[in-house]
Amino acid sequence: MRAVLRTVDRVLLGLVGLVLLALGGAVLAVGLGASPPTWWLHDGPHDVLLGEAERTRWRDAGWWWPVVIAALAVLLLLALWWLVAVVRRRRLAEVLVDTGDGEGAVLRGRALEGVLTQEAGRLDGVERAKVRLTGRRHAPSTRIRLLLAPHVDPGTALHELTTGALAHARDSAHLAALPAEVRLHGVRHRPERVG
Known part of the structure; x- marks a missing residue:
């Protein structure tokens, strides 16, 4: 299903791009003095x-402006829906797991994210962890954000994450590799007045 949606996205983007490029190029060519075909919208560089x-x-028809505004609103809503659909699909829905018998299994992406989040959140000095799976079904990768307590050494936290939570996830899903982009942030406390 995701492959079909990805293909539809690419085809639609390609068609919209080609139409806009052809129209823009034709208007530019006519504006620079090229003679347009007989069916073209305007006759020369000085035509509007x-x-x-x-x-x-x-102008006097009462139905005209409501129809124009409604059509533009529908186009805007469709464009926003398309944008949200493209952005939401960045999260990996499932991971293919090699079961060793030649068949394989499918692991839900959110389940793996949840386990990684819990295990990373239990590390010493980690206040909050957020994990997102990206990549492809057969080659997943992760984006991890850790909020660290002020006393925690970032190198130590990163080492514990890679040898702990990430290694466990990689081994349990029988993945050859599980690349990770880790962002470490420190907790910021408000200054308090001492009276």
Whole structure:
């Protein structure tokens, strides 16, 4: 399903890009003095895209502006829906696990994220952990954010994370590798007045 959605995204983006490139290139060519075909929207470099008659034709019709605004609103909502759908798919939904019998199994991505988050959150000095799986089903990777207490050495926390939580996840899912992008942040406390 994800492969189909990815293909549809690429095809739609390609078509929209080609149409915009062709229209923009044609308008630029006519503006620079190229002779347009007979069916083209305007006749030469000094012609306007919408003449006064075309702009004012529907001014007195009561239905015109509500229809234009509704169509533009629908286009905007579709574009926003598409953008949200593309952004939300960055999270890996499932991971393929080699079971050793030649068949394989599928592990839910959120389950692996949850286990990694819990194990990383139990490390000494980690106030909060957030894990997100990215990559592909057969080659997942992780993005981890750790909020560290002020007394924690970042190198030690990173070493414990890689030898602990990440190694356990990699071994339990029988993955050859589990690359990780780790961002470490320190807890900031508000200064308090001592009276």
